[in-house]
Amino acid sequence: MENSSICDEIRENLRVIRENISEALDRYRSGGKTDIMAVTKTVPAEAVNCVFDMGLNLLGENRVQEYQSKAERYDKRAEVHFIGHLQTNKVKYIINSMKMIQSVDSFKLAQEISRLSSVNNKVMDILCEVNIGGEESKSGADPEELEYLLEQISALDGVRIRGLMAIPPPGGSDIYFGRMQELYERFKSEYNMNILSMGMTHDYVQAVKYGSTLVRIGTGLFGARNY
Ligand SMILES: *Cc1c(COP(=O)(O)O)cnc(C)c1O
Numbered sequence: 747m748e749n750s751s752i753c754d755e756i757r758e759n760l761r762v763i764r765e766n767i768s769e770a771l772d773r774y775r776s777g778g779k780t781d782i783m784a785v786t787k788t789v790p791a792e793a794v795n796c797v798f799d800m801g802l803n804l805l806g807e808n809r810v811q812e813y814q815s816k817a818e819r820y821d822k823r824a825e826v827h828f829i830g831h832l833q834t835n836k837v838k839y840i841i842n843s844m845k846m847i848q849s850v851d852s853f854k855l856a857q858e859i860s861r862l863s864s865v866n867n868k869v870m871d872i873l874c875e876v877n878i879g880g881e882e883s884k885s886g887a888d889p890e891e892l893e894y895l896l897e898q899i900s901a902l903d904g905v906r907i908r909g910l911m912a913i914p915p916p917g918g919s920d921i922y923f924g925r926m927q928e929l930y931e932r933f934k935s936e937y938n939m940n941i942l943s944m945g946m947t948h949d950y951v952q953a954v955k956y957g958s959t960l961v962r963i964g965t966g967l968f969g970a971r972n973y
Pocket residue numbers: 785787808829830913946947948962963964965966
């Protein structure tokens with residue numbers, strides 16, 4: 747497929763997503779706002795680059811290596827957040843290219859991010875990832891331990907807590923979205939949070955209903971991951 751037709755498809759997908767978000771906001775959160783992040787895993791840089799002319803410049807990266815292999819070809823307008831599971835020993839590879847790290851789920855990881863940020867004379871924006879469904883297979887902090895984790899992390903000089911991130915369990919139960927909203931409301935003013943990152947292709951409308959300020963969309967934007 748030539749690039750313009752790939753972009754046409756993505757443009758149409760984005761139009762529908764924006765419409766759905768705007769309807770959900772009207773219905774449930776009048777006056778509210780939810781941003782869209784384009785999740786790029788397995789998507790070629792050329793296809794990712796379609797979004798910048800559509801008023802979207804926020805990218806979500808899952809894997810350090812994949813990001814490194816594509817970063818050079820991304821449009822210069824890209825603002826990149828790391829959203830995948832991050833090993834402490836890989837922080838050094840992304841510390842200077844990320845605008846935010848959304849997947850901070852332990853004090854040890856936060857400490858390493860803070861240490862390397864300080865070395866590089868910067869302060870990294872972070873979100874704390876919460877394993878809201880208590881699923882074995884997922885990373886994220888235990889909701890019961892979030893309060894203590896936030897308290898510990900807030901003492902670090904090289905990171906700035908901006909909010910919470912979650913991947914609620916599949917199945918679409920409202921319970922987990924509701925719990926994330928409660929946690930966010932509980933800690934928001936104490937830690938000056940302004941981002942609740944939840945909602946993906948299959949559940950972003952529900953996430954908007956429960957206060958998400960940032961939805962992360964991959965397949966719904968770029969199509970199925972079969973490149
Ligand atoms: C892959 C991924 C997404 C996007 O998933 P889709 O279902 O393709 O929209 C969002 N967030 C994270 C953390 C992901 O790994």
